[in-house]
Amino acid sequence: MTVHRRKKIEIVVEAAMLADVVEWLTEHGVKGYTTVPKVSGFGRQGRRQAEDPARVFENVLVIAIAGEETARRILAESVERLRDYAAIVYLSDVEVARPDHF
Amino acid sequence: MTVHRRKKIEIVVEAAMLADVVEWLTEHGVKGYTTVPKVSGFGRQGRRQAEDPARVFENVLVIAIAGEETARRILAESVERLRDYAAIVYLSDVEVARPDHF
């Protein structure tokens, strides 16, 4: 089997921003993503609670796989695009078996 | 401390397939796994919604750590085994402190 290298893009962002983030990824040709709802945490803008009754601070983890060039472009754009949000973005290397899926 | 390299196997699959996936990993000698329920997303087979009332399309993220050889065998087998499902499988490198756990 040939293994193909891709980049995993992980974005933690306010749940209210999810539709915008998905549209942004899709504009870059990202073919699929996985979302993990109701994540929470603490960062530079204070505690973000999944259990917040108003869900104002509910966060979502978005996981997408893309080619290296696309992933780096998304990471670069994230600095400006998510500047005003308690968002976290990072890339890592992954190996996939079916490159046509990503 | 000696750090030991392992592979992380991540599989996103329909929740209804979870028992099969776990059995498959166990057959390969995988000693433990973590599951993240109610993930959702959009991929080549259409939107997969965690909030789908019938839960037909509810997905689960399975995370397992294994040796490189085992992980590559699982990745190779996934092509055939998950061919008919909206499944995503990828590997990445991790470092662990207690190799006897994996």
Place this chain on the structure above:
Amino acid sequence: MTVHRRKKIEIVVEAAMLADVVEWLTEHGVKGYTTVPKVSGFGRQGRRQAEDPARVFENVLVIAIAGEETARRILAESVERLRDYAAIVYLSDVEVARPDHF
């Protein structure tokens, strides 16, 4: 854009241990973390069920980003600190755009 390398620390631990883990990470200067609640799985200490009514075995996945030295210190300390728990700890490489956040 300059990309900065960091380590991702992932810890799966009983939900009851979350506050201790967060305090431990904070002592090491970790600036933020994300938690994924209600994960479950099977490992060397038996099945850990998210749906356990008493929530005794509910687990949480803690994700933090840190510099390499900090991450390795946390991994080393985890052997002793989490010895009595069904905890899993592993590191991986990530790339970030805004190093001041981590």
